[in-house]
Amino acid sequence: MSPDNAAIHVDGVSKRFDHVCALQDITLTVRAGEFFTLLGASGSGKTTLLRIIAGLERATNGTVEIEGGTPAAARRAKRIGWVPQSPALLPWRTVEENVRLLTQVNRSANRREPVDTAAMLARVGLAGFEKALPHELSGGMQQRVALVRAFALGAPILLMDEPFAALDEITRFEMRHLLVDLWQSSGAAVVFVTHSLAEAAYLSDRVAVLTSRPGRVSAIHDITAPRPRVPALEDTPEFFATVTSLRDSLRLAMDPGRS
Amino acid sequence: MRTRSVVAPALGIVTFFGLWELLVRVGNVPSYSLRPPSQVLRYLFNDSTGFPKATWQTGADALEALLLALLIGLAFGSLMAASRWLEEAAQPVLILIQVTPWVAYSASVVLWIGGGSKPVLFVATLVCVPAFAFASMSGLRSADPAALELLRCVDASAWETLWHVRLPNALPNLFTAARFAVGLSLAAVYFTEGGALSNRGLGAIGAKALAATAALPLWSTVFCSALLGTIALVSISVLERVLLGWHASQRRAAR
Numbered sequence: 001m002s003p004d005n006a007a008i009h010v011d012g013v014s015k016r017f018d019h020v021c022a023l024q025d026i027t028l029t030v031r032a033g034e035f036f037t038l039l040g041a042s043g044s045g046k047t048t049l050l051r052i053i054a055g056l057e058r059a060t061n062g063t064v065e066i067e068g069g070t071p072a073a074a075r076r077a078k079r080i081g082w083v084p085q086s087p088a089l090l091p092w093r094t095v096e097e098n099v100r101l102l103t104q105v106n107r108s109a110n111r112r113e114p115v116d117t118a119a120m121l122a123r124v125g126l127a128g129f130e131k132a133l134p135h136e137l138s139g140g141m142q143q144r145v146a147l148v149r150a151f152a153l154g155a156p157i158l159l160m161d162e163p164f165a166a167l168d169e170i171t172r173f174e175m176r177h178l179l180v181d182l183w184q185s186s187g188a189a190v191v192f193v194t195h196s197l198a199e200a201a202y203l204s205d206r207v208a209v210l211t212s213r214p215g216r217v218s219a220i221h222d223i224t225a226p227r228p229r230v231p232a233l234e235d236t237p238e239f240f241a242t243v244t245s246l247r248d249s250l251r252l253a254m255d256p257g258r259s
Numbered sequence: 260m261r262t263r264s265v266v267a268p269a270l271g272i273v274t275f276f277g278l279w280e281l282l283v284r285v286g287n288v289p290s291y292s293l294r295p296p297s298q299v300l301r302y303l304f305n306d307s308t309g310f311p312k313a314t315w316q317t318g319a320d321a322l323e324a325l326l327l328a329l330l331i332g333l334a335f336g337s338l339m340a341a342s343r344w345l346e347e348a349a350q351p352v353l354i355l356i357q358v359t360p361w362v363a364y365s366a367s368v369v370l371w372i373g374g375g376s377k378p379v380l381f382v383a384t385l386v387c388v389p390a391f392a393f394a395s396m397s398g399l400r401s402a403d404p405a406a407l408e409l410l411r412c413v414d415a416s417a418w419e420t421l422w423h424v425r426l427p428n429a430l431p432n433l434f435t436a437a438r439f440a441v442g443l444s445l446a447a448v449y450f451t452e453g454g455a456l457s458n459r460g461l462g463a464i465g466a467k468a469l470a471a472t473a474a475l476p477l478w479s480t481v482f483c484s485a486l487l488g489t490i491a492l493v494s495i496s497v498l499e500r501v502l503l504g505w506h507a508s509q510r511r512a513a514r
């Protein structure tokens with residue numbers, strides 16, 4: 001049974017593809033408003049787990065509850081905002097039309113008080129680009145549009161699959177600060193997939209470290225750094241210590257025999 | 260750059276017609292077969308009757324066939340994109356339509372349906388459907404999987420997905436198919452008009468002229484058909500500019 005304030009409850013989820021056991025017996029709870037990160041090497045089943053949470057993929061065993069209901073019900077009620085690895089902007093829509101896309105479908109489930117997307121675009125530095133087409137934007141700008149598109153739903157649950165993986169290090173650094181900024185005023189619970197230690201350490205309340213083939217939760221870290229988090233945090237010894245302990249945990253998860 | 264894009268094509272056309280004129284005048288070409296373009300144009304502007312009306316009829320029929328084929332092709336393409344079963348059932352039939360020379364059966368269609376514009380529309384629509392069906396199928400199917408997944412996450416309906424993602428994604432393919440179908444539709448209309456036992460369209464004038472070995476009216480129908488095809492292609496290009504501004508094919512080169 002899931003606790004009362006659980007946004008997401010994953011219970012004993014396993015996933016098998018033909019001969020690969022991608023996930024084995026995953027149990028975890030994401031609290032409402034929490035920033036929860038899945039950290040793991042390539043092939044550890046992070047995308048698969050995220051897709052199972054959204055109900056885009058069926059688990060071989062186990063169940064997923066979202067706000068006490070099924071993933072399908074959460075999708076119908078537009079309770080889930082999805083940020084894919086590629087920005088997945090529609091090339092024929094301008095920036096503001098892309099941001100509005102998700103509110104133009106399944107309209108009966110829209111929030112009553114619409115999100116101010118113009119202000120949000122301005123906040124991520126895209127003021128003046130509302131009428132631009134995606135091909136006129138840099139990769140980082142496109143990913144910012146994808147973030148705003150997800151936040152524009154006003155959904156209480158956001159699922160993000162390595163949204164910054166394709167960006168260079170400097171842009172990633174800026175993006176995680178923007179993300180924290182947007183998230184802190186949204187109150188949404190986030191499940192964030194990454195294999196960047198710095199991203200996990202900077203963004204998260206908790207980090208689950210996954211092993212590879214089969215993917216299992218090998219450790220869950222509490223990140224106690226105070227909020228609101230600001231870029232200067234990344235220069236502190238505490239941050240460095242967090243990154244180090246995540247790195248050790250990830251090494252252990254990838255190769256348990258070595259330590 | 261602007262002047263080049265006007266001057267170069269004009270130069271190409273003038274050279275082509277100049278060589279043609281020269282070939283017919285200097286070479287020993289019998290006057291019942293090929294005529295120099297200057298004579299054809301003079302005939303069209305001075306001596307002919309009925310060409311504007313015939314051109315209009317042929318153009319209207321070809322356009323109507325194109326639009327019908329687009330609608331039918333889109334319907335088939337959507338069904339085929341939705342189901343592998345339907346795709347595999349429809350594919351051989353569409354390919355048969357595509358590869359069978361329609362000149363071989365168009366006379367039978369006239370005998371079956373009767374004279375007038377109906378068999379003309381039927382043949383021209385039929386031969387254009389496969390191009391539109393295949394184009395819409397692959398265009399609807401090749402939509403960005405990440406965008407489709409995004410819409411699944413908010414439980415968008417199949418119609419909403421079709422309208423917002425799949426159809427716009429199919430537009431470039433549909434334009435390519437339309438360019439290809441313009442020539443096909445015009446040819447099918449012209450040829451079937453010739454055998455349709457009526458006085459309708461350029462094809463009918465052409466068939467009569469051929470029977471009487473009258474080269475001038477025959478070549479006049481050729482010129483008028485070419486004009487129709489050119490108008491159609493220019494219109495398609497303009498539409499493409501407007502609707503596909505986002506697509507890589509329509510972006511102006513940086514240089």
Ligand SMILES: Nc1ncnc2c1ncn2[C@@H]1O[C@H](COP(=O)(O)OP(=O)(O)OP(=O)(O)O)[C@@H](O)[C@H]1O
Nearest residue numbers: 017020022040041042043044045046047048049213
């Ligand atoms: N549709 C599928 N069919 C078969 N095997 C799959 C499928 N999807 C994923 N897998 C397998 O499941 C395992 C986990 O894949 P997944 O994409 O979830 O990993 P990931 O942690 O997201 O990796 P990355 O960091 O590279 O994105 C991999 O071994 C992969 O080969």
Ligand SMILES: [Mg+2]
Nearest residue numbers: 046047048161
């Ligand atoms: Mg992945």
